[in-house]
Amino acid sequence: MDFIIEAVVKAVKDLYQTNITAKDVNLQETRKEFEGQITVVTFPFTKVSRKGPEQTGNEIGEYIRNNVKEIASFNVIKGFLNISIADDYWLEKLNNEILTDDFATVKPNGKKVMVEYSSPNTNKPLHLGHIRNNLLGFSLAEILAAAGYEVVKANLVNDRGIHICKSMLAWQQFGNGETPQSSGLKGDHLAGKYYVWFDKAYKQQITELIEEGQTEDEAKKNAPLIKQAQEMLQKWEAGDEEVISLWKTMNGWVYDGFAETYKALGVSFDKYYYESNTYLLGKDIVEEGLEKGVFFKKDDGSVWIDLTEDGLDQKLVLRSDGTSVYITQDLGTAQLKYNDYHMDESIYVVGNEQDYHFKVLFLILEKLGKSWAKGLYHLSYGMVDLPSGKMKSREGTVVDADDLMADMFDTAKQQTEAMGKVEGLSDEERTTLYHTIGMGALKYFLLKVDPKKRLLFDPNESVDFQGHTGPFIQYTHARIKSVLSRAGYTGTATVNITEVDAVERDLIVSLTKFPETITDAAANHSPAVIANYIYELAKLYNKFYHEKSIMQAESEGLKQFRLQLSAATAKVISKGMKLLGIDVPERM
Structure with missing residues (x-):
């Protein structure tokens, strides 16, 4: 409505011999109970009109009605100038803009943005929380593309770690060679099944060790299954051929299962990152931070950053044995993504339980002087709840995405x-x-x-x-x-x-x-x-x-x-x- 702003600027100049700018004109959508489409707030102009807001509104309204052909009529309610725009204007909008093929199509704005979403673990199928994550990420990517951005849709897959080894170990011990084809289960459901089996067997071993006189903490550490899982992780990190082969096989099953779920959800990705390829990243950034004095090393050799002056706390960025923590990996992955695409913005679609983590991550990257850190954004979303008794999952705890979609059908x-x-x-x-x-x-x-709000989903x-x-x-x-x-x-x-x-x-x-x-x-x-x-x-x-x-x-x-x-x-x-x-x- 630039023509209304221009008319108000001219009206104030001609009526009150005062120059104002477009920024001085406050336009609002007219409230539904009043006639008109656009409302001008006239209170700021009373200083120069030296009259009350209603009289000022009437004078400006009369002026622009007489001088602007698109204005049909006006009314003033307590200093709010409500303007009715002529039907010719709206009919022209319909014919020359709305009905055209390129309506609401914008030119590229020259900016690139990455939207990272989904980020599943390969030890279990996607669940209701993943659905909100995927839908938010995909929709935001579509909206940004419609707004003129070049968009990269990315998925960082958590395909390594102790939780993956738990599924692998349980399959080794209890699976009898079962496959998605032999079981009729989707691959992600099959991996999830053995993750649950590991948990049940692990809890049973803990109970037995406690009965033998160990404390709960001792039993959790000494249970044979957890020791075997930790040993398997060490073998994976050492490149053991047998472990790597099983890892690739089971992850392949899971990826096939995920692909089916993503297709049913109607979401897609342009780029996949895998934690198995990124978990060692970030150590160079730690060295860089030490050289710049952003990080400091404690006596035990561990590396930290002190964020107390920023209202946060001290944060570990590298363990004393030289191994990475999550923040180390995320620092390295953020740099990798920027190196790959040089995007202006990078949006992380992650639940609000990670709010603190992303505050720390973004702040560290800013302190390291990364020019692109200002473009990082955490799209924090709330949990999804279901009415009690609705759609129990296979394990009775988390609502499986495939079950939910079948139920919706x-x-x-x-x-x-x-x-x-x-x-x-x-x-x-x-x-x-x-x-x-x-x-x-x-x-x-x-x-x-609104993404930030927790919501109750009733099918x-x-x-x-x-x-x-x-x-x-x-x-x-x-x-x-x-x-x-x-x-x-x-x-x-x-x-x-x-x-x-x-x-x-x-x-x-x-x-x-x-x-x-x-x-x-x-x-x-x-x-x-x-x-x-x-x-x-x-x-x-x-x-x-x-x-x-x-x-x-x-x-x-x-x-x-x-x-x-x-x-x-x-x-x-x-x-x-x-x-x-x-x-x-x-x-x-």
């Missing part, structure tokens, strides 16, 4: 069939529709909430066709497509109207906000901004649909205009949902 099928929304569809079309609705429900429910609530849900938006899209199909809409008819009703105007105004909504979502690293915008747009379209006849419009021109408006809404809904990784059906 079944829930969508039940709800959709109960509402009679599958008439005339083939079995294949129905299956596709259930998957589209089930995944749309899951994704939308998890993405509509049945998420598939409510009348609620603040993905299926409500999907059904709105299908409804519009049905109207356009019945009307034989081609988008080529000439439309000559000069006035629109309030609900039609509101719909156009909402559509014009899509590009700035993308920009806002990118700036705030929040898919929730897109999700809630699309929901409000779908609500507004349904209001329009119920208040205005499309097929029985008073004239052919009005009918074609309403079809245009419908087509534009469907396009924005489809684009917006795609940014969330959600498909919208053509028919339901």
Whole structure:
């Protein structure tokens, strides 16, 4: 609304002989209970008008109405100047911007950003927390790309360590050569099965050692299984051929399983990093930090950084025996990623339990003088809870991602069939529709909430066709497509109207906000901004649909205009949902 800002600047100059700048003009969206689309806050101008805010507002309003053709009318409420923009302006926006193929498409901004998400462990399948992580990361990457960034989607896989060896050891001892093919289990589920078996057998050994007179701490250290797992890790780090071969085999099973889950989730990656390749990184950075005086060495040889002046504490960066800790590896991996891509921003999608870790990581890199450290960002998200008693996992503790997606398919099928929304569809079309609705429900429910907030996921609530849900938006899209199909809409008819009703105007105004909504979502690293915008747009379209006849419009021109408006809404809904990784059906 630059033309309004320019008009206000000129009005203040001509009315009150005072020069102001665009920064002095505060524009707001007009509140729904008042008439108008844009509100100018006039209180700052009372100093130069030497009049009350209402009189000042009326004078400025009268001036810009008389001098700016796009202004239809105005009203002043307690010093707030509410401006109604002429219908011609909105109709031009619809025809020359919204309906064009490149609407909400921006030019590349020349900046590169990496979004790292998923980051699974290869000793167990993905779970509900991973789902929120993957959906946030993928959606943010799509939004950033739409906002003009060159985006690299990265996945750092935790494929080494004692937890991996636990699964491997349990398979060796209890597996009898079982494979995903022989068991019928996905590879990640098979590895997870043996991780659970290790834990059960380990706890049994601890109990037996305690009964023999050892303390709990002694029993945990002396249990044969944990000693064997530690020995296996040492062999892995030494490059033992037999251990490495088993590691590669079982990780291969897991990667195949992950690939199936990622495909079902609809997420993808451009670059994989593996901790087996990065866990030794960072030692050079420790040496660099010692030379610069950023780190210090204690008498036992361990290396630390003192962050007490920054409100944190002392942090270990290298053990006394010269081995790495997590922060060492992360320092090295951050440098590796920058060396690979030289990105302007690097976003880590990781749960909020790691808030402190990332504060320390980013601060250390800044103190080391890394020019790119200012571009590091932790997209911290809250946990996902489920109503008690819902969808118990195989182990009864964590909700498995594949189980949850299967449950969402079944829930969508039940709800959709109960509402009679599958008439005339083939079995294949129905299956596709259930998957589209089930995944749309899951994704939308998890993405509509600000990432930082903890949320309660209710599967049945998420598939409510009348609620603040993905299926409500999907059904709105299908409804519009049905109207356009019945009307034989081609988008080529000439439309000559000069006035629109309030609900039609509101719909156009909402559509014009899509590009700035993308920009806002990118700036705030929040898919929730897109999700809630699309929901409000779908609500507004349904209001329009119920208040205005499309097929029985008073004239052919009005009918074609309403079809245009419908087509534009469907396009924005489809684009917006795609940014969330959600498909919208053509028919339901």
